Amino acid sequence: MLPLREHTHLLGLGLFALGLAVLPFLLGNEYYLTVLIVGGLNAILTLGLCLLMGYAGQVSLGHAAFYGLAAYTSGILTATWRWPVPAGMAAGIALVLAVASLIAVPTLRLKGHYLAMGTLGFGLIVYIVFNEATALTGGPSGFTGIPKLSVAGWRPASDRDTYYLVWAAALLLFLGAQNLVRSRLGRALRAIHASETAAASLGVDTQRYKTAVFVLSAGYAAVAGVLYAHYVTFVSPGSFSFHASVQLVTMVVLGGMGSLWGAVAGALFLTVLPEALRAVEDYDILIYGALLILCMMFLPGGLAEGAQRAARWVRALRRTPQEEAAP
Amino acid sequence: MSFVAQLLQYVITGATVGATYGLAGLGFTVIFNATEVINFAQGEFVMLGGMLAVFALRWGGLPLPVAVLGSVLLVSGVGVAVDRLTIRPLRGRSVISLIIVTIGVSILLRGGAMLVFGKDTFALPPFSSGTPIAVGGAAMLPQSLWVGGVTLLTLLLMKLYFDRTLLGKAMLACACDRKAAALMGISVDGMVTLSFALSALVGALGGVILAPITLTSYDVGILLGLKGFAACALGGLGNPFGAVAGGVILGVLESLAAGLLSSGYKDAVAFVILLLLLFLRPAGLFGGRRVERV
Numbered sequence: 065m066l067p068l069r070e071h072t073h074l075l076g077l078g079l080f081a082l083g084l085a086v087l088p089f090l091l092g093n094e095y096y097l098t099v100l101i102v103g104g105l106n107a108i109l110t111l112g113l114c115l116l117m118g119y120a121g122q123v124s125l126g127h128a129a130f131y132g133l134a135a136y137t138s139g140i141l142t143a144t145w146r147w148p149v150p151a152g153m154a155a156g157i158a159l160v161l162a163v164a165s166l167i168a169v170p171t172l173r174l175k176g177h178y179l180a181m182g183t184l185g186f187g188l189i190v191y192i193v194f195n196e197a198t199a200l201t202g203g204p205s206g207f208t209g210i211p212k213l214s215v216a217g218w219r220p221a222s223d224r225d226t227y228y229l230v231w232a233a234a235l236l237l238f239l240g241a242q243n244l245v246r247s248r249l250g251r252a253l254r255a256i257h258a259s260e261t262a263a264a265s266l267g268v269d270t271q272r273y274k275t276a277v278f279v280l281s282a283g284y285a286a287v288a289g290v291l292y293a294h295y296v297t298f299v300s301p302g303s304f305s306f307h308a309s310v311q312l313v314t315m316v317v318l319g320g321m322g323s324l325w326g327a328v329a330g331a332l333f334l335t336v337l338p339e340a341l342r343a344v345e346d347y348d349i350l351i352y353g354a355l356l357i358l359c360m361m362f363l364p365g366g367l368a369e370g371a372q373r374a375a376r377w378v379r380a381l382r383r384t385p386q387e388e389a390a391p
Numbered sequence: 392m393s394f395v396a397q398l399l400q401y402v403i404t405g406a407t408v409g410a411t412y413g414l415a416g417l418g419f420t421v422i423f424n425a426t427e428v429i430n431f432a433q434g435e436f437v438m439l440g441g442m443l444a445v446f447a448l449r450w451g452g453l454p455l456p457v458a459v460l461g462s463v464l465l466v467s468g469v470g471v472a473v474d475r476l477t478i479r480p481l482r483g484r485s486v487i488s489l490i491i492v493t494i495g496v497s498i499l500l501r502g503g504a505m506l507v508f509g510k511d512t513f514a515l516p517p518f519s520s521g522t523p524i525a526v527g528g529a530a531m532l533p534q535s536l537w538v539g540g541v542t543l544l545t546l547l548l549m550k551l552y553f554d555r556t557l558l559g560k561a562m563l564a565c566a567c568d569r570k571a572a573a574l575m576g577i578s579v580d581g582m583v584t585l586s587f588a589l590s591a592l593v594g595a596l597g598g599v600i601l602a603p604i605t606l607t608s609y610d611v612g613i614l615l616g617l618k619g620f621a622a623c624a625l626g627g628l629g630n631p632f633g634a635v636a637g638g639v640i641l642g643v644l645e646s647l648a649a650g651l652l653s654s655g656y657k658d659a660v661a662f663v664i665l666l667l668l669l670f671l672r673p674a675g676l677f678g679g680r681r682v683e684r685v
Contacts, residue, residue, distance in 0.1 A: 125494070170669035175430050177490055178669060181620050185662030188617065196655040257485075306613060310498060317491055350502035356495030360488050361480055362572050 073242065074170050076325075077235070084231050085382045088224050097223045099339055101295065104230035105288045106331035110315045111234070111241050111324060112284025117313070118322030119245060120277045122172070126187030127312050130282040132304025133190055134160045134288040134289030136201060139210040139299050144200075149214050153290040157283060164282035168275040179278070192303035198271055206300030213294035219316075226295050233291065234328075241324050246296040307349060311338060314352045316357050320366025396528030398529045399437040400642050403526065407535040407604060409642015410542040411437065414597030415619025416626065416634030417549065418590035424629055428489045432473060432497035433594055434616020435504075439466045440595025441602035442504055442609065445513040455516060462513035469500075470591025474584045482580075497612065504609035515602035538600045545593060546635055553631075562586060566629075573683045594619075614658060618645075621665040 088097060113127050138156035141147040147155070171182035193200050201207050212219055213229075220226040244250055252273050255263035264270050293299055311334065319330025338348055363370055392466035415437050422430045429666020440462055446456035457513050477492050523530035527564045553559040564572040565582045598607070598615070605611075619634075622641050641661055 107483060117487065121485065123487060123490055123494075167666065170666065177486065178624070180431075181429065181617070181624075182666060182669060185617055185621070185665050188614070189659045189662050192656060192659045196653075308492065313491070313494065319489070347502060347506065349498055350506070353495045353498030353502055355501065357477055357492055360484075360492045360495065361477070364484070364488060 071308045077238065077242075081235055084235075085228075088227060093117060095113065096221060099228050100337060101223065101227050101230050103335040104227070104234045105292050105334045106312070106315060106335050107234045107328045108230075108237055108288040108291075109285050109312050110319065110327040110331040112281035112320065114319070114324060115241055115244070115253075115277055115284075116281040116325035117316050118320075118327075119250065119257060120274050121257040122274065122278065123177065124183040124278070124281065125180055125306070125309050125313065126183030126190070127282070127285050128304045128306070128308035129187040129190035130160050130164065130285035131289040131292070131308070132194060132299070132301070133163065133232055133287035135293035135299045135304070136194065136207065138200075138290045139207055139293040140200060142211050142294075143207070143209045149211055149294060152217075155185075156290045156293075157286040159280055160282050160286035160289070164279045165275065168278045169330075170272045172278060173271060184306070184309075185306075187306055191301055191305055194304065201301075204301060206296050206298055209246075210293050210297040210299070213291070230291055230295070233287065236289065238324060238328065245324070249273060249276070263384050270312070288352055310349075310352055314355055317356055320368030320370075323366065323368035325369030326366050333367070393528060394417050396648070398647075399527055400529035401646045403529055403531050403535060405646025406557075406639050406645065407538050408533075408601065410538045410635070411597040411601040411615065411638070412458055412618045412622040413635035413638025414542060414545065414593050415615055416622035417545070417631050418594040418597075419623045420629055420631050420634045421586050421590040421593065423441040423623075424560055425583050426478070426489075428478070428486065428493065429620070430587075430590065431490065431493040431616065432500060433590065433619055434614070435497045435500040436466050436591040436594030436611035436612075437598035437615045437619070438471060438504065438607065438609065438612030439469060439500065440598030441515065441607035441611070442478055442508055442513070442598075443595075444599045444671055445515050445607065446508060448515065449513075455518065459518075459599050463592055466595035466598075467588045468591040470587040472593075474587035477563035478583065478587070478616075479580060484567055492595040497616070501609060501612055508609055510609065512606040513602075514606050515599070517603040518600075532604060534600075534603045538604070541596060541600050542635060545596060546632065549593075550630055556586070560579070567610060616662045622663045624665055625668060 087100070091097060091100075109127060109131060113124060116122055116124055134156035136156075137159050138149075138152040141155055142149050142152035166177075167186055171179040186360070195204050197203075197209055213226075220229055245253075252268045254261065255266070255268055256270050256273060260270050285338040292303075315334045316327055318334060319326030319328070337351075359366055365372070415433055416434060418433050419430060422428060422433070443462035443465055444458045447453045447461055448455060453461065473493075473496055477496055478489065481488055481492060501674065517532065517534045519533050521532070521534075523532055524536075525531075551559075553563055561572070561577045562582045562585065564575065564577055565579050568581055572582075597619075601607075618641060619638065622638035623634045625637030625641055626635070629638075641664065644664060645657055645660045648660040
């Protein structure tokens with residue numbers, strides 16, 4: 065039999081899935097559905113980034129580039145070279161995994177957060193290539209004509225189908241991440257986060273584990289990327305800029321680094337918030353900056369910690385009268 | 392123009408821009424040495440240096456030398472504020488927290504600059520005459536001499552500061568061993584604040600001397616910061632002289648690549664070099680023994 069904690073975890077996930085399943089029937093407007101699809105894609109991205117930031121203690125400032133690289137690769141292969149969609153998607157993900165391993169080897173070997181700078185540089189290179197390699201990518205105005213997703217004859221007929229597909233993928237990847245976190249690898253990663261020297265002296269191959277989690281987190285971004293490309297059927301460099309990478313980091317920080325639920329919450333919150341803040345479009349970057357700083361200063365555990373604190377506070381409120389009654 | 396003259400031209404242009412990368416890199420080094428934190432807002436100090444000088448000149452109507460010096464000192468003050476408001480409250484937190492905070496600060500500074508100065512690009516007038524000097528068939532702006540001179544002077548002053556003054560030695564002591572330094576009566580907090588002031592000052596200096604040559608705008612900080620970091624990595628992180636030399640090398644390579652290969656990919660060159668270097672020589676070109684500190 066599973067321990068109690070296991071049950072509550074799965075129960076929470078089940079309830080969340082149920083909520084997601086009925087949500088489209090409660091929303092009057094089709095537009096909200098597209099927002100939620102983007103939210104699901106962002107959730108996949110932040111889950112991967114959360115594994116890297118929360119469990120390996122490293123920041124990637126180029127996650128949007130992995131997202132874009134997969135989207136462009138699959139888009140170009142299927143539209144220009146007429147590959148079947150599943151093959152294009154697989155190739156997009158494979159390319160990102162290969163590139164991520166290539167970056168991980170030198171940058172993770174060093175301390176002082178070379179990975180953050182390395183990925184920032186990588187993100188800018190990819191962004192430059194998207195803009196400059198006009199013959200291949202369509203340049204700044206974007207790449208059009210990407211076929212809709214279709215796997216073995218099945219294709220999503222409506223936004224609602226896509227919504228279910230994206231969130232099914234997100235929940236599956238959530239489960240995967242959750243299992244990973246509670247596996248031997250997860251424990252090793254947490255040990256590395258706490259003290260790399262101590263972990264290494266206990267026989268943890270820190271280099272290998274950090275590389276593995278970085279590549280995996282890029283892989284999550286790639287999955288989101290190929291889903292995005294074949295859902296929107298159009299990609300342009302703007303969606304994969306440095307700004308987008310920062311947005312993803314903010315989602316993870318806001319949700320609470322190291323909490324998978326927090327990552328999903330942060331992704332949803334920051335996907336919906338800009339919709340509500342249309343008026344300040346140009347200046348939303350200021351909001352991200354302020355959120356990053358304020359979270360780190362006052363709520364380092366993000367929304368996840370906030371929820372815990374609130375729960376504790378409610379419990380304390382309930383308990384107080386009894387304690388006062390006691391002599 | 393002959394091919395040799397053309398090459399010379401690229402080298403002059405590249406070395407001029409590279410000096411600013413070097414100064415940005417120097418800023419990274421100073422903060423890294425005192426705190427082990429890579430300050431992602433370093434590029435914004437460079438941007439602010441140029442932008443504040445432009446606006447002191449335009450809106451404030453100040454004479455150029457006053458605008459330049461005022462801007463550099465003001466940015467130094469911004470550095471102090473960044474430390475006091477965001478870094479010091481996080482004392483003792485993990486490195487990733489500090490890095491995220493500096494990312495937040497950089498975005499805020501950039502967004503704030505966009506809000507105040509707008510999205511246009513601006514130029515600062517050159518410090519002395521704008522007539523180019525002919526050097527072996529290539530043209531050199533007198534401003535390039537200013538850039539070279541100021542960079543060398545800064546480097547020299549840094550060396551004197553770290554080698555000959557008590558304050559400089561105290562700062563190095565903090566870098567070597569924070570706890571031991573505190574036990575010897577050195578105010579570690581004070582040294583960290585000072586390192587931010589110094590780093591912002593050096594960065595702003597780089598921004599202000601370059602502004603007459605390359606235009607400046609609210610968003611130049613991200614690239615300048617990244618290239619400054621690449622300069623650092625090239626020279627070995629934590630080594631001030633390596634940072635400046637690395638910056639100049641990077642600037643020259645970038646300028647050659649832009650001139651001989653393709654100008655569209657100019658900005659990519661620095662990062663390809665950075666990634667290649669991290670692969671091949673993680674300790675930097677001039678770093679030999681130690682790769683990391685534990």
